[in-house]
Amino acid sequence: MTVATAIPAFCQGIQHFSETLPEFEKYGKTPAIGEGQTAISSPSDPAAVYQTMLMADALRYLTLQVTASKASGHPGGFASIADAIAALILLGYKNIITEVGHHAPGFYSTMFLDRSLEEMGIETVQQMRDRYRETDGLLGHLSGQIPGLLNPAGPLGQGQHFAMAGAKLHPGTLFPVTIGDGGLGEPYIMSSMAHFNTAYPKITNFLPILVWNGYSQEHHSMVSTKTNDEMIEYWGGNGFKEIFLVDAKHYDDAKQPGDYVDSTAFSLKKRLAFMEAILDATDRAAKCALNGELTVLIVKQLKGAGVHKRGAKSHNLYPGDTTEKDYIVDALKARALTPEAWELVRTNCTRSQGGPAAKTVVTETEYPLADLGTLPLEEYAVGGDKKVATTAMGTLIGHVGQNDPNFVLTNADGNAASGINNVNIALKIVHPTVDEDYFQQPEGQVYEPLSEDACAGLAAGLALFGARTLWCSYESFAINGLPIWQTVTQAMAELRHVTPSTITLFTAGALEQGRNGWTHQRPEIENYFAALMRNGNIFPLFPCDANSIQACYEWALGTKNKGITITASKSPLPIRSTFEQTRKGLKEGGFIVQEIAGEKTVVFAVVGDMTLIPVLDAAEQLKSQGIGSKVVSLISPRRLYRPSDTAYETCSESDAGFLDDTGFENLLGGDVLLGITGGSSAMLEPVMLRSSSPRDTFAWKRGETAASAGAVMALNGLTADAFVKRALELLS
Numbered sequence: 001m002t003v004a005t006a007i008p009a010f011c012q013g014i015q016h017f018s019e020t021l022p023e024f025e026k027y028g029k030t031p032a033i034g035e036g037q038t039a040i041s042s043p044s045d046p047a048a049v050y051q052t053m054l055m056a057d058a059l060r061y062l063t064l065q066v067t068a069s070k071a072s073g074h075p076g077g078f079a080s081i082a083d084a085i086a087a088l089i090l091l092g093y094k095n096i097i098t099e100v101g102h103h104a105p106g107f108y109s110t111m112f113l114d115r116s117l118e119e120m121g122i123e124t125v126q127q128m129r130d131r132y133r134e135t136d137g138l139l140g141h142l143s144g145q146i147p148g149l150l151n152p153a154g155p156l157g158q159g160q161h162f163a164m165a166g167a168k169l170h171p172g173t174l175f176p177v178t179i180g181d182g183g184l185g186e187p188y189i190m191s192s193m194a195h196f197n198t199a200y201p202k203i204t205n206f207l208p209i210l211v212w213n214g215y216s217q218e219h220h221s222m223v224s225t226k227t228n229d230e231m232i233e234y235w236g237g238n239g240f241k242e243i244f245l246v247d248a249k250h251y252d253d254a255k256q257p258g259d260y261v262d263s264t265a266f267s268l269k270k271r272l273a274f275m276e277a278i279l280d281a282t283d284r285a286a287k288c289a290l291n292g293e294l295t296v297l298i299v300k301q302l303k304g305a306g307v308h309k310r311g312a313k314s315h316n317l318y319p320g321d322t323t324e325k326d327y328i329v330d331a332l333k334a335r336a337l338t339p340e341a342w343e344l345v346r347t348n349c350t351r352s353q354g355g356p357a358a359k360t361v362v363t364e365t366e367y368p369l370a371d372l373g374t375l376p377l378e379e380y381a382v383g384g385d386k387k388v389a390t391t392a393m394g395t396l397i398g399h400v401g402q403n404d405p406n407f408v409l410t411n412a413d414g415n416a417a418s419g420i421n422n423v424n425i426a427l428k429i430v431h432p433t434v435d436e437d438y439f440q441q442p443e444g445q446v447y448e449p450l451s452e453d454a455c456a457g458l459a460a461g462l463a464l465f466g467a468r469t470l471w472c473s474y475e476s477f478a479i480n481g482l483p484i485w486q487t488v489t490q491a492m493a494e495l496r497h498v499t500p501s502t503i504t505l506f507t508a509g510a511l512e513q514g515r516n517g518w519t520h521q522r523p524e525i526e527n528y529f530a531a532l533m534r535n536g537n538i539f540p541l542f543p544c545d546a547n548s549i550q551a552c553y554e555w556a557l558g559t560k561n562k563g564i565t566i567t568a569s570k571s572p573l574p575i576r577s578t579f580e581q582t583r584k585g586l587k588e589g590g591f592i593v594q595e596i597a598g599e600k601t602v603v604f605a606v607v608g609d610m611t612l613i614p615v616l617d618a619a620e621q622l623k624s625q626g627i628g629s630k631v632v633s634l635i636s637p638r639r640l641y642r643p644s645d646t647a648y649e650t651c652s653e654s655d656a657g658f659l660d661d662t663g664f665e666n667l668l669g670g671d672v673l674l675g676i677t678g679g680s681s682a683m684l685e686p687v688m689l690r691s692s693s694p695r696d697t698f699a700w701k702r703g704e705t706a707a708s709a710g711a712v713m714a715l716n717g718l719t720a721d722a723f724v725k726r727a728l729e730l731l732s
Helices: 046-069 082-090 101-113 116-120 125-131 159-169 189-199 228-237 268-290 324-334 339-354 390-402 421-427 454-463 478-494 513-518 525-535 546-557 579-588 612-622 661-668 681-690 709-717 720-731
Strands: 174-178 208-213 243-249 295-300 408-411 469-474 500-506 538-541 563-567 590-596 601-607 626-635 672-677 695-698
Touching: 046 082, 046 101, 046 125, 046 268, 046 324, 046 339, 082 101, 082 268, 082 295, 082 339, 101 125, 101 174, 101 695, 125 563, 125 590, 159 174, 159 189, 159 208, 189 454, 208 268, 228 295, 228 601, 268 295, 295 546, 295 709, 324 590, 339 478, 390 421, 390 500, 390 546, 408 454, 421 612, 454 478, 454 500, 469 478, 478 500, 478 525, 478 538, 478 563, 500 546, 525 538, 525 563, 525 681, 538 546, 546 579, 563 672, 590 612, 590 661, 601 681, 601 720, 612 626, 612 709, 612 720, 626 661, 626 681, 661 681, 672 681, 672 720, 681 695, 695 720
Parallel strands: 174 208, 208 295, 243 295, 408 469, 469 500, 500 563, 538 563, 601 626, 601 672, 672 695
Antiparallel strands: 590 626
16 A cells, blocks of 8 residues: 555554455445444345445455465455354354354454454454464463353363353344354264253243354365255254254356355455345344244355465464465465455444443453352261262252252263252253153253263353353263363363352262272363363362362352362262361361271371271271271362462352361371372372372272272272272381
């Protein structure tokens, strides 16, 4: 450009401008979203159609230039849906969610255009280029720290959970969610939406938008072979009442081969016709979704439309794919706007929905929580009758749900099977069929799809969006829901606002599942939680009895931005602790259950409740030989790490609570230390790292069919005799 002063300040860093744009004088002189308005007045307004097309090109340009600035990232997938994203913005919808982490640079470009990224000091295109894929910048995949964006996205098949969570908490607000046709092959997307719609048929204000571009990451997508009719039948067969499909092929006047074509290759007349079809379909789909109809919008357009390559080859950039590469330069020049057009696009984006997404989307403000009042804690007498820990917690869960109408408990395996049928009685299973025998009704608060992903997804999604929830599962099966839960906990560590912690209850541990054999004896999930503890905001809790579990849940309810797992038995077990002991353990990592004096002291660091049984027997055997012991119940192993072992200081709502060296010695110091767990030995790492005593671990080895928990423990070497033998060896 010859007139540098005509270039808006935010455009600093744009390498290519167009001298003129056809029809701009006719359709681009006045913003389609008027001053004081939040959306265009009509999707058929020629100026609105033209300006939506300009925004789609602006998004393609920014996405390609930003990724090419680092020769890294994924421009192709977003390019094929840029028209629909532009349509949503011009129609005034910004609570947009995605299932596709690879669309991140496109979403960053959207947030830049509406000025949301100014919240993190990104005011120019050059600054966006500089901070793309850099620490404290714009990460390669969507995270929890980017202003204006509602959800993290990395693993495929997750976005619909956030859309449904948002829809449940915010009636009357539209939550569009883009779903890649490659991601559609993930096993849970459709089933999770179908179960949600059966449970909550009136909550339809989420709008899946299928990015049907024919290609996955490195090959044709598996649904690329479907005809339009087959795709419509697929969604219809899964309960969708309104299906809008816009196929770019119907507007192609460039004679492109194949079923998937690039709209940017059309003549201007046909481009505008395609854009008007997108605007119209998006507008109608949004209204249907908001008016009680389960709706999907399908946009069929070639992957890579309008960028440097087409098909799977457009998916990502490789080293050497820089802004100086000839085919990238050509693509940028083809999408280039005039400075005046850039200003127009930004004005429309900023006015949409009443301001930048960073100030208007639902996740930018803290969701109001109901007052729970006083929890009905019931402290049982130590040494009294055996109690079921999960049932004791169930009483508290029922209280939470009865005082917080937004509370949801999810469970794929059934609450009765987990010892918390009292929750079903108090809160009812949400189901369209009323049946008193099964405690179910349409207004229930217990959500029970037979899918751990659907359970974890809704519970974690609601927590991220600000509501209290509980995901309950058998420890053996929870692994299938962990990816979405882990995604949310990482996002919570990065969030710029406060949200309730995502809490789980894992029951029926491996030791209780003797007669079911190894299929139900899979405690390896504890390896995941042990690794995640180093994040700093993950707290696996192991209450030792029915008193302990109540204190653990009490603490968890008061926390923010954490991932908290509670693992407990559903069998009646002795009461060994008071509330205050567990509260102490929550601060210091554990508490001393029993201490016996002797010439030497063997310390047992015990994870779990059933594992205390053989440990206490071992202590008696050692006592008979004049050897002292100290039995420590490890309630919160994360507290036993050294601060430098974790990234706690990087976490939102960071928790700097760690047991100091003096406290560690008081709790776990002795002549010999044995770490005992019925699960993964990884959970004992904090103890093993810090103890200076001769030490060893006893942990789960493998599952087997057996008649009792004791028999399962024996198969894994978790016996009093084995403990005593090893303790004596270490003492000698």
